[in-house]
Amino acid sequence: MTTITGSQLVAHALRDNGVDTIFHIAGAPNVSLTQECEKAGIRLVGVRHEQAAAAAAQAFARVSGRPGVCLAPAGPAIANMVSAVSHATHEQVPIIALGGSGPRDQKGTGSFQEMDELDLMIPAAKKVLQIHSAKQVGSNICEAFRVCQSGARGAVYVDLPADMLYQEIDPKRCFKSYPGVEPARPSASTSDLEKAIEILSGAERPLVVAGSGVIWSKASAELRGFLDLSGIPFYPTPQSRGIVPDDHPSSFPAARGLAFKNADAVLVVGTRANFIIGHFTPPRWDADVKMIAINIDPTQMGRNKAVEVGIAADARTALTQLNELALGRFSPDQYESWIRMLATKQAQAEERSSVAANSNSIPIHPLRLMKEIRDLLPRNTVVIEDGHDTLGFCRHSIPTFEPGHRINPGTLGNVGVGVPFGMGAKAAKPDVPVVVISGDSAFGWNGMEIDTCVREDLPITVIICNNAGITARSENSPMMPSQDLGWSNYQRIAEAFGGSGVRVESPDQLKPALVEALNSGGTTIVNVIVDKFVASATNTGFSGVMGESYQ
Template sequence: MAKITASRLAALALQREGVDTVFYILSAPIVDDCIDLGMQAILTRNETGAGMMAHAYARATGKPGVVLSSHGPGTANIVPSLANALADACPVIAFGASAAISQRHTDDFQEMDQIPMMRPVTKWAHQATHAHKMPELVSIAFRHALAPPHGPVYLDMPNDVVGMQAEEEEIVWPVNYRTEARAYGDPELIRRAVDLLANAERPLVVTGSGVLWSGASPELEAFVDATGIPFYTTPQGRGVVPEDHSRFFPGARSMAFKEADVVLVVGARANVLLSLLRPPRWSPDARFIIANLDPREIGHNAPAEIGIVGDAKAVFSQLTEEAGDRFDPTAETAWVQALRERDTARAEQTAALMDSSDKPVHPLRLCREVRDFIDRDAILVVDGHEILNFARQSIPSYVPGHRINAGTHGTMGVGVPFGIGAQAAKPDKQVVVLTGDGAFGWNGMEIDTALRNRFPILFVVCNNGSFTARRGDGPPSPQQHLGFQRYDLMMDAFGGHGEWVENAEDIRPALDRAAASGKTALVNVKVDPRAASSSQIGLGGH
C-alpha cells in the first residue's frame, strides 16, 4: 500500500479547507508540501511578522490565515502575533516546528516545551504525535478557530512526526465537522428590543467585528435604512456600512455615546475600545441591548437590559422584519439634528488643520492627502499612536474588511506585515499602510518581503521623530526621541520607490509618483513633532 507523510496529510487537510496562502520562515514545517499543492507561500523576515500577515489575511478575506514557524525561538516569535489575534478574536492557524519527540530532554537543538507557551495566547494548542491523526487534528484546529469567538490555534509539529508515514488507504478524512448554521435570536427578545428602540428618544447602534465575520453588512445597512437610527462601529469594524451614509456622524461620537438612552450593541465586546460600556463615556442611565454569538458577552462589564444570543446577520434580519413600518427613517429628530450639528461643527473645527500648509506638516493635512488619494475600495492599514487617532478622525472607510489596525491590544508594528497580508489576500485591491515612524521600526524589514513578492503596497510614514508627540516646548524625552530618520532611503537599497517630503503641497505629487512606479513604495513625510491627537483610548476624540 502507498505511504503518505504527516506533512503531506497536513497540507492536504489545509487544501480541503480552501487554504490558498501560507506565511512562513525558513525551517517551518509542511512548507514544501503546501507549495507542491499550489498554495501561495510568502517567505517572511521573522515569525512575528508572518503571524501578523496571517492575521491581516484573515481580516481581509473572512477566513483563517495560516502561519508556519520554525523551532524553539522561531515558534516563540509568533507568540506576540497570536496574542494579538486572540485579543482581536481573529482566526489564525499556526503550525510550529519542534524538536523530535525521540530526542526530548536531551538538550536537542532548539528544544523547548512549546505547548505551555502557546496555551495563554490561543484557543487550542496541541502536539501531533501520529501521522494518521493529522486530518483529524487539522479539522479540530479549524473548528476551534472558527467557533465563537474566533481566535488563533496552534499545532505543534515535532521533527520526527513531520516525516512520519501512514498507510494512505487507511487515512480517515473528517467530513461535516463544522456547521454553517446561523443562530437566530429569541423572537420575544427581538420584539422587546424593537419596542425599546422605538420608544427611545436618543437610540444608537454600535457594531463590532462580529458583523464582519458573519457577513452582516447588508443586514446592518438595511436595519439602519429601515429605522434611521444613527450608528457607529469599533475601529476594526469600520466600513461595514459606507461612512458617507446619512446616519453616520463621526464627529459626534463622544456626544452620541454619552447621551444615548438606548444602545443596540451587536457583534461587539464591552472592552476598552467601548470603554466597558460604563460611565463617564456612557450615560449612567443608558439601557443596553446586547446581541452576540458568545453568551459570555451578555452583561459583561455592563448590565444588559435585553441580552440576545445570536448571529449578527440573523439578528439584524429579525430586527428589521420586526421593525416593519414603526420607524420613520427619514425623520430629522432632535437627536439626529443634534448629532448632525456636532458632526458639522467638528468638521469645521478640523478643516483648518486638514488644509494647513504649515511646515512641519500637520498630521491631519497628511491624512487629508491620503484620504483624497486612495481608492474608495482601498484597504487602509493604520499603525501607530498619534497617526492612528488622527486617521480615525479624518479618513472614512466604505468597504467591509478594508480598514485594519492593531485592534484591542494596540500592538505596535502591525502596519507593514498587515499590509502584506492584506495584499496577499486581495492582489487586485489598492493597499495603503499609514504608519507612525515609531511603529514602522518594529517590522520595517518586512518591506523586503513586499518587494520580493512584487506587492505594489504604498507605505506612508508619518514621521514625527519620536514615539508619540512631544509634550510642551522643551526637548524630546529620552523615552520618545527617534530623530527624523530617512526610512525612504531603504527603498533605494531594496529596489523599491522612496520619497522624502517636508512640504504639505508636495505630499500628493509624491503619492502619485509612488503609485505610478508600480513598485513597493514608501513616502516618508516629516510632520510636526508636537501635533498630539486629542482622542482617548479606542474611539474617543469626538
C-alpha cells in the same frame, strides 16, 4: 506497500480546507512540509520575522473572510509568533498558526531548539493542538479550522513534532480530512427581538454600535437595512469600519463622544464591552443607558455593563429577523432632533479641523497629510493604521467604505505590525489598493518586511507620518527617555530592496508624491516629515497617555 508522510498529510489537509497562502519562515523541522505545500499548489510567502507571519495571516483573514495561516520553525521561532497570535485571539480573528517542534523522544535531553512551545501558546491562542501521529493529521487539521471559526473566532495553534512530520504510514490507516460545514448561525427569539424594538422605538436618543462580528457573519447588508428602516445613528468599532460605509446618512463619526454621552439606548451588534468602546459605562456613557446586545458569544452578555436584552445569536440571522419585525415600527422623523444634534456637532468638528487640514506650515501638519491621503484614496482601498498618534489622526480623517478594509493594532495596542498587515491584505486581495499609514516609531518594528513585499510581488504603499519620535509632545513638554528618533530617511529602505521611496518636507510636495506612489504599481515608502509638536487627542488609558486613539 505505498506510504505517505506526515508532511504530505498536513499539506493535503490544508489544501482540502481551502488554504491557498501560507506566511512562513523556512527552517527545521518544516522543510519537507513546505516542499509538500508547494506541490499541493499552496503559495508560500517567505517573511523576515515570525511575528510578521502571524500578523500577515491575521490581515489576510480580515480582508478575505477566510482563516489565515502562518508557519514557523521550532523553539524561538514560536516565541516570536506569540504576540501576533495573541493579537488575533484578542481581536477574535480566525487564524491557524502552525509550528514545528523537536522529536518527542528527545524531549528533556537538551536537544536543538528544545522549548515548551505548547505552554507558550496556551495563553495566546483560543486552543492549542499537538498532532501526535500522522494517522491523526486530517482529523486534527479539520478540528483546528472548525474551532477557529466557531463562536467567538480566534487563533488555533497546531504543534507539528518532527517525528510526526517524517513518519511514514499506510494512507489507508489515516483519518481523512473532511472540511467543516458552514459555522452554525443560531437565531434570536421573537420575544427578545420584540423587547429590543420596544426599547429602541421608545427611546429619544438611540444608537447602534457594531463590531467585527458583523464582518465574520457577513451581515453588512442586514445591518445597513436596519439603519435605513429605523433611522438610528450608527457607530462602528475601529476594526469594523466599512461594515456600513462611513458616508452613510446614519454616520456621524466626529460626534462620537457626544453621541455616547447622551444616548439613552444602544443596540450593540457583534462587539464587546471593552475599553475600545468605553465599556458602555461612565464617564463615556450615561449610567442609565439601556443596552441590547446581539453576540454569538453568550459569555459576553452582561460583561462590564448590564443588558436589558441579551441575544446570543449570529449577527446576520438576528438582524434578518429584526428587520422583518421592525418594518413599519419606526417613523422617518422620529429621531429628528437627535440626528440634528449629531449633525451639528459633525459640522462643527469638520470646520474646526479644516484649518489644520489646509495648513501650509512646515514641518507639515499631520492633518494636512491626512487630508491629502483622504482625497486620493479609492473607495475600495484597504487602510491600515499603525502607531500611537497616527491612529488618532487617521481615525478623525480617513474613511472606509467596505467591510474588512480597515485594520489597526487593536485592543492589545500591538503597534509595529502595519507592514505585515499590508502584505497580508495584498495577498488576500491582489487587485485592491493597500495603504499603510504608519508612525515612524511603529514602522521600525517590522520595516524589513518591505523586502518581503518587493520580493513576493505584494505591492503596497507605506506612508510614514514621521514626527521624529515615539509619540508627539507639546513644545514645552519634556521628552520621555529615548523618545527622540530623529527625522530619519526611512524611504531608503524601499530603495534598498528594489522598491521606490520619496521624502516629503513641504505641503506642496504631498499630492505629487502620493499620486506617484499610489499609481506606481510597486512597493513605495512616502516618508512625510510632520510637526513633532502636534499630538492627536490621546489622554486616556495607561498613565493618561494611551487609549483614545484606539476608541
